[in-house]
Amino acid sequence: MRVRNKPWAKDKLSSYPQYVIENPADHKGKWNQVFGNDNPIHIEVGTGKGRFITEMAKANPTINYIGIELFDSVIVSALDRIIEAEIPNIKLLNVNAVNLREYFAKSDVDRLYLNFSDPWPKKRHEKRRLTYKTFLHLYEDILVDGGEIHFKTDNRGLFEYSLRSFSEYGLLLTFVSLDLHNSDFEGNIMTEYEEKFSLMGQPIYRSEVKFQN
Ligand code: SAM
Incomplete structure (x- = not known):
């Protein structure tokens, strides 16, 4: 950006x-x-x-x-x-x-959000994608057992790549939408990028995955 x-x-x-x-x-x-309390902690990366x-x-x-x-x-x-x-x-x-x-x-974080992460489309930049396996390992090391990653993007290539990366890592896919705004998902909160891209008519992709440890 x-x-x-x-x-x-x-x-x-x-x-x-x-x-x-x-x-x-x-x-x-x-x-x-x-x-000052013991409530769960959710983080957003990016x-x-x-x-x-x-x-x-x-x-x-x-x-x-x-x-x-x-x-x-x-x-x-x-x-x-x-x-x-x-x-x-x-x-x-x-x-x-x-x-x-x-x-x-380990276990400091209960859930992690990735919203409209930079796609880094060139193959030689794969390691920079926030859903590359080294990042998934990083997230696993700070999340609770069974912790979740919730991911939204407008970028179809990054979404396809990320689903594959999640699967290869052994994450369990618990939610997927290929058109979030026309799905029955409730309580969506839009990001700045989400508003921009959906106004341009692009579908928004969303997935939830869970570590199976
Ligand atoms: N999530 C916001 C949204 O949906 O409107 C911003 C999306 S923007 C395309 C991606 C953001 O991730 C940028 O602000 C970028 O600086 C940040 N970012 C990328 N890599 C990061 C990293 N390794 N650590 C922290 N932030 C990062």
């Missing part, structure tokens, strides 16, 4: 330590202390501007949410949404998901 440089973004993120966790490794294995995770947090106050995004100039928009709505059950991490094991211990 194209990222507009916002030189002030880092400082703004640092000004809200109640929402943006600067040293996530310090909380590995004890995220319940960060939230949160972008944060519409999905902030709306999920508002709709589900007994679940704790953590949004993870690489670019400070993007995640700062998620921060604005949280400040505006004063959402207590959400935190943001401005980090690279390849390092998730540094921040989360």
Whole structure:
């Protein structure tokens, strides 16, 4: 995605330590202390501007949410949404998901969302796809046993690839839709990319998979 440089973004993120966790490794294995309760934790990898995770947090106050995004100039928009709505059950991490094991211990996370992940269509970039086997291994290492990945995309190639990758890894497919917006799935919360692509008439693909450990 194209990222507009916002030189002030880092400082703004640092000004809200109640929402943006600067040293996530310090909380590995004890995220319940960060939230002040033992509610389940759901994370989104590649949160972008944060519409999905902030709306999920508002709709589900007994679940704790953590949004993870690489670019400070993007995640700062998620921060604005949280400040505006004063959402207590959400935190943001401005980090690279390849390092998730540094921040989360086994079973710290109950569910993981991937929404409109970058497709990296070239075969030589396969390892960068967030549904590549090394990422699935990473997710398995931080999720509870039987933890789930919920995945949405407009990209048919990435969806087909990901279903194959999930299957080769031994994940159990528990939900699939090839046209989410015309399915009977209830309670869908749209992401920024989802709105953009569905307005262009593209179907939205969605799957849920579960680790069988
Ligand atoms: N989920 C949002 C949505 O649906 O509107 C944003 C989708 S955007 C195409 C993908 C986002 O994932 C980008 O903001 C990108 O910076 C982020 N991202 C990609 N790889 C990442 C990584 N390894 N760690 C953290 N964020 C990542």
